[in-house]
Amino acid sequence: MEQPITFEKYVEIASASVTESGGCPVTALISMLQGKWKSPVLYAMSLNDIVRFGELKKEVPGVTNTMLTTTLRELEADGLVHREQFNEIPPHVEYSLTEKGKNLFPVFYEMLKWGLKYAE
Amino acid sequence: MEQPITFEKYVEIASASVTESGGCPVTALISMLQGKWKSPVLYAMSLNDIVRFGELKKEVPGVTNTMLTTTLRELEADGLVHREQFNEIPPHVEYSLTEKGKNLFPVFYEMLKWGLKYAE
């Protein structure tokens, strides 16, 4: 049975991981989520296994071509998203979450629980 | 006994919470963590119960007066940090994490686990 971790224990583990690896893994993840459209795009992608550019543009309200492209490129560079290009006419592209990306969902789930608890 | 939540179940709960409240709680939390110094400052604050401005400036390498002030003000506005001012000479200020702020640690712990798993 899994015991809930204490605050003190977390700080202990976190401190150790920082001093060992040099960079903080938590900060690294948070920096992957920086940007206005990261969260909406990841959310839209979690709703479908495979998504195409045009579909994402519809499902993420307000995003421009430029920002959607930038966001997807960054997510791809961080290994959270996979991009597959089909050179037909008209050409199209299929986006999907990688395992690394899908495994963020326990993080998001903790965020969701926290958010529901402290929503005003 | 707590069962680990599945990806599909998470998406179901997340979708429901978005449509009910209008805004996504996960996005709201992520936006509280936007900014270069949020994570380092929160980390430094988690190491001590009470921290003073000058102490934070030492423990967060590279931060300027301006950015530290801005970051602390935003964290305070989001209810994650408490600020208490003492009007002595010289005046000083004590910063601490609120309950809301301390309860982020399960989120950070999930981030830490993910980060350690996918660190390159």
Add this chain to the structure above:
DNA sequence: TGGTATAGTATGGTATATGATACTAAGTTA
């Protein structure tokens, strides 16, 4: 001939984030 479809890129602008440096008050200590 002209419209449709796809996944963007190019360009130029505004807005926000971040940074560097100097400066403040007012009592205490050297």
Add this chain to the structure above:
DNA sequence: TAACTTAGTATCATATACCATACTATACCA
């Protein structure tokens, strides 16, 4: 008298993030 202390603020400069709009290629379909 001058330096020290604290927690910032003020000012200006730079850098990054974000936005709006127009444009591309190429085959297919009407």
